[in-house]
Amino acid sequence: MFILNIVLAKTTFFQVASGTLYVSLVIIILFLIYKRILMNINRKEPSQKLYCELIFLENDLAKGMVEFYFTNLEKKEIRFEILNKEYETVQLLSEEEFEAGQHIVRFDSTSVANGNYFYQLKTDNQQTMRKMVVNN
16 A cells, blocks of 8 residues: 555656646747747838938037938828927928928028927828927
């Protein structure tokens, strides 16, 4: 009877150990599959045609007439504006449909007081903002 209990205890221990190893192996495999799926999702980058590229000013310090450069790869309705530090529109520079290509929008910085401002390019699917300091 004592020997039978030892054999049953050993069998139960080995069953528990093998079950634990089996469950651990399944969890590791599921984790690796999940990681692979995430890697494939992250590789799919959005089409560059959908977005405009707003070029940084050469110098964050704006003085006098300032030119803002941006490019778009397809015809698109674009709103270009100057915002104050509370992100309120100070001046609307342009709101029109631009053909594909490179564009310049001009801003006379003497029309606003010295201080920190943002210039913003906005489309139906994008909002890009950069900081500038007006010091006339």
